Amino acid sequence: MCRTEVRIKAMSQFELVIGNKNYSSWSLRPWLVLRHFRIPFTECRIPLYQGDSKAALLEHSPSGRAPVLHDGTTTVWDSLAIIEYLVEKHAEKGIWPVDREARAIARAVSAEMHSGFEALRTHLPMNCRARGRIRALTEEAERDVMRVQEIWTSCRREFGDRGEWLFGDFSAADAMFAPVVIRFSGYGIRCDERGSAYVDFVLGHPALQEWMNHAQGESEIVEELEVGEERE
Amino acid sequence: MCRTEVRIKAMSQFELVIGNKNYSSWSLRPWLVLRHFRIPFTECRIPLYQGDSKAALLEHSPSGRAPVLHDGTTTVWDSLAIIEYLVEKHAEKGIWPVDREARAIARAVSAEMHSGFEALRTHLPMNCRARGRIRALTEEAERDVMRVQEIWTSCRREFGDRGEWLFGDFSAADAMFAPVVIRFSGYGIRCDERGSAYVDFVLGHPALQEWMNHAQGESEIVEELEVGEERE
Numbered sequence: 038m039c040r041t042e043v044r045i046k047a048m049s050q051f052e053l054v055i056g057n058k059n060y061s062s063w064s065l066r067p068w069l070v071l072r073h074f075r076i077p078f079t080e081c082r083i084p085l086y087q088g089d090s091k092a093a094l095l096e097h098s099p100s101g102r103a104p105v106l107h108d109g110t111t112t113v114w115d116s117l118a119i120i121e122y123l124v125e126k127h128a129e130k131g132i133w134p135v136d137r138e139a140r141a142i143a144r145a146v147s148a149e150m151h152s153g154f155e156a157l158r159t160h161l162p163m164n165c166r167a168r169g170r171i172r173a174l175t176e177e178a179e180r181d182v183m184r185v186q187e188i189w190t191s192c193r194r195e196f197g198d199r200g201e202w203l204f205g206d207f208s209a210a211d212a213m214f215a216p217v218v219i220r221f222s223g224y225g226i227r228c229d230e231r232g233s234a235y236v237d238f239v240l241g242h243p244a245l246q247e248w249m250n251h252a253q254g255e256s257e258i259v260e261e262l263e264v265g266e267e268r269e
Numbered sequence: 270m271c272r273t274e275v276r277i278k279a280m281s282q283f284e285l286v287i288g289n290k291n292y293s294s295w296s297l298r299p300w301l302v303l304r305h306f307r308i309p310f311t312e313c314r315i316p317l318y319q320g321d322s323k324a325a326l327l328e329h330s331p332s333g334r335a336p337v338l339h340d341g342t343t344t345v346w347d348s349l350a351i352i353e354y355l356v357e358k359h360a361e362k363g364i365w366p367v368d369r370e371a372r373a374i375a376r377a378v379s380a381e382m383h384s385g386f387e388a389l390r391t392h393l394p395m396n397c398r399a400r401g402r403i404r405a406l407t408e409e410a411e412r413d414v415m416r417v418q419e420i421w422t423s424c425r426r427e428f429g430d431r432g433e434w435l436f437g438d439f440s441a442a443d444a445m446f447a448p449v450v451i452r453f454s455g456y457g458i459r460c461d462e463r464g465s466a467y468v469d470f471v472l473g474h475p476a477l478q479e480w481m482n483h484a485q486g487e488s489e490i491v492e493e494l495e496v497g498e499e500r501e
Binding site for chain 1: 343
């Protein structure tokens with residue numbers, strides 16, 4: 038179904054339709070879940086913010102937005118709904134934490150990210166190529182940044198004993214916050230010690246590095262998402 | 270834990286913290302799921318938009334927002350995460366559709382509602398007491414209204430054979446769209462035939478009527494949420 042760009046990887050059960058890797062924070066989330074858990078999938082990239090983006094996306098999903106997952110004749114859209122679909126299809130992978138309470142909190146912080154943080158998202162658009170920039174924060178964005186760090190700190194403190202991820206092992210919650218990590222890193226947002234350690238750890242994930250390397254190679258420039266000033 | 274208002278109903282496993290029934294669309298969603306599926310719960314109402322609302326909510330959840338679900342020592346926040354928690358605790362209830370594809374689409378449209386429709390939410394704030402008003406739509410709100418109807422129509426057409434709800438039987442997806450039904454009804458938003466039938470059907474649900482009756486009895490008036498003009 039992907040007519041816009043050449044398919045990457047061999048035939049597999051799932052096809053994930055994504056936007057530009059440089060800008061599409063929603064696309065990154067299920068992509069990272071698929072990659073981390075080594076679930077085979079075909080990737081279909083549709084550059085967003087171009088004249089025919091909407092029409093191309095509407096061929097894949099009635100929402101007209103990326104990401105979209107195709108699984109045979111089933112089409113699922115929205116990052117969180119795609120993740121829940123993968124959770125059901127791959128129950129053995131532990132995409133959410135295995136412990137019930139940890140899983141409940143992982144879903145809570147992921148849903149909070151999914152529906153909120155408007156100021157952070159608007160003021161600090163994800164831009165993988167924005168390295169070493171500075172962006173002064175609005176009051177609302179500052180509040181969002183504080184809340185994100187509070188989430189990271191409390192998850193790590195209460196559930197993070199077994200590893201470096203929010204709930205010890207990697208889970209969908211880390212995927213939900215990965216675009217925030219890229220934003221914090223790219224715009225020089227200062228974190229406390231735990232927050233900084235988490236940012237560095239996430240950035241070092243091979244799958245995230247793969248995504249960011251691909252983003253470097255993309256040619257589309259969307260001016261309104263090129264915010265922040267170069268650091269002196 | 271609810272110190273703000275007297276608890277309603279007898280002791281039960283779950284306590285749901287909600288905002289004003291008149292205004293808190295997010296609170297309505299898990300409340301309706303609990304009520305429809307006859308899952309016993311204690312209700313704790315914290316009027317929002319008052320001076321001490323935030324502090325009162327922070328006693329219940331680190332997000333400082335309603336709704337919040339307490340289950341013993343476990344605290345879950347965010348409407349969608351609460352619903353997924355109830356889905357796990359009451360697998361026998363069929364809170365999402367039983368069929369896998371229907372369930373995937375139900376989660377997709379619910380997640381789309383959860384993270385999107387900003388124009389609709391801002392321009393048409395939920396207000397259970399706003400009966401017979403008229404509200405001119407902005408272009409963005411008009412697009413949201415169209416998309417909502419498209420969702421309703423496609424779900425009813427593809428999965429609604431067995432009943433009057435989006436997926437035949439009542440599911441969490443209907444709860445996610447219930448506040449939109451109240452908005453459409455209250456502000457005189459015209460729907461196509463199928464949409465109008467769905468709006469009327471949802472409004473007739475005894476649990477929704479119970480919620481709206483309670484809302485009528487609330488005394489708090491939040492001026493910025495009192496939009497729309499009375500019909501002549």
